[in-house]
Amino acid sequence: MKPTIVHLSGADHGGAERQLLALLKTALSGAGNDYRHEVVLVREGPLAADFAALVPTTVLAKGRPLDFRFLRELRSALQRAQPAIVHSWAPTPNLWGPIVAKSLTGRSRPKTVLAEVGLDEWKGRLLKLADRLSYRCADLVVGCAQAVTRAAIRRGAAAARTDTVYLGVQLPPWPERAPIRGRVQLLGRVDFRKGHRLLLEIWPEVKAAFPAAELVLAGPAASAEELELRADLLDQIGRNPVLADSVRMIDRVDPAEYLAQAEVLVVPSTSEGLPNVILEAFSHRVPVIATDVGGIGELVRDGHSGWLVPAGDRDAFRDALLAALADRRLAQDRADAGRARVAEMDLAASLAHWEEIYARLLEPAR
Incomplete structure (x- = not known):
């Protein structure tokens, strides 16, 4: 039976969300995919239908910044899915995904991957402390660039539990440019x-x-x-x-x-x-x-x-x-x-790196 990866994400048109959607399309179109994918969205958004058209998708309804009902629903969703790995994307999923996954007990506790896609110069002291807690709960913190990974380490991620996976892009055929002047x-x-x-x-x-x-x-x-x-x-x-x-x-x-x-x-x-x-x-x-x-x-x-x-x-x-x-x-x-x-940063290369990370995290269990 294939291990299940639950991706915790937003559903807006952000870079992390669109990257996840593109990676899922790449995974599902390839042969020999070793993982089953599900998506849990923190709230409704314009990309929710796109995710649901690809993989089983659960939409929650996070409201307030500290929403205990949302946290209970997220915990229940993870318990139902019984994933091998919870992979969080974007700020809100990254804050709560590792913490909630860590609260699961026994065999139902998954490994957690935190995809760090930004920096936090704008954040206040309380949010930085919350980030530090989520870093400690995650099994692996993965930056989208070397600079982002280094920043995560400075903010409290253990260097031995970090990695870097560059974003991938679908390269179209060579486009002939005809832009609007100016x-x-x-x-x-x-x-x-x-x-x-x-x-x-x-x-x-x-x-x-x-x-x-x-x-x-x-x-x-x-x-x-x-x-x-x-x-x-x-x-x-x-x-x-x-x-x-x-x-x-x-x-x-x-x-x-x-x-x-x-x-x-x-x-x-x-x-x-x-x-x-x-x-x-x-x-x-x-x-x-x-x-x-x-x-x-x-x-x-x-x-x-x-x-x-x-x-x-x-x-x-x-x-x-x-x-x-x-x-x-x-x-x-x-x-x-x-x-x-x-051209060196295609989606297939990015997906292969993520799947290598999944295999590495699951190796002791196997």
């Missing part, structure tokens, strides 16, 4: 860490240099904090004639179609792990300007596969964007170097 795009949820305000601050200077340029900010806002930020950004855009004339905010988009329109993708984040959107952009030959946070520098090499600037340096980010818009050939050459880099 189209600058950001793809990410409306979050204070994503750098929307920096872009709006520098945009009048970019627009002065390139009058035909336009900025499109695409991504959902779900939480109260995100909705408040979105309202503030829309107000800022509406009060500035330059921004009102050339900046648009839209909701969810199809990444492939959206990226095909971009002359440049910008990632001005102040905190990241290894953004899935950069892998997707490079796979579609889209030039990237990003900040040097998290594992981004392991993917974007400044002067070779893109522009990499210090986080929060508005002048450096502006200058990089101006350079990319001024020299389309240079920008495309760097994007093509990025595609060569992500």
Whole structure:
């Protein structure tokens, strides 16, 4: 009988959730898969139906930050599934998955893998203490980049119980680029860490240099904090004639179609792990300007596969964007170097690494 892996995840359009969905599709399409997969979602979301179409999926209804009803339901779901391994993805699953799995007793206690996909510079003391507890409960903490794994160790993960698995991407056939001239795009949820305000601050200077340029900010806002930020950004855009004339905010988009329109993708984040959107952009030959946070520098090499600037340096980010818009050939050459880099990071390789980790964790039991 195949061991069961229960993936604890969110159901929104985040990078971790989309990565898990892509890995499950890859696993189910391959021959000789040694594991049975199930998904437990912390709450309803736009990807819930996609997960349910692939594997058995349980949707919980987490409400408050500390929701004891949710914790009981999660424990019951794990008891019913009797997984060999609980694999958590994204911040909320990572916080509660290892802790709840650890509370199971006897033969029903699974091994736990925590997929760490971000950094925690923004977190307060209480959340950092909670992360430290979840790290101690997990059998293995796996970063999505070397920098993320090192950060997890600094935050309390035992070095001997860590590993690194880079994200995977489905590489499409070589796309012929026909972007909209001057189209600058950001793809990410409306979050204070994503750098929307920096872009709006520098945009009048970019627009002065390139009058035909336009900025499109695409991504959902779900939480109260995100909705408040979105309202503030829309107000800022509406009060500035330059921004009102050339900046648009839209909701969810199809990444492939959206990226095909971009002359440049910008990632001005102040905190990241290894953004899935950069892998997707490079796979579609889209030039990237990003900040040097998290594992981004392991993917974007400044002067070779893109522009990499210090986080929060508005002048450096502006200058990089101006350079990319001024020299389309240079920008495309760097994007093509990025595609060569992500060609080594396909989903099959990522899945194989995860399955090697599962086998390693289960080896004593076998």
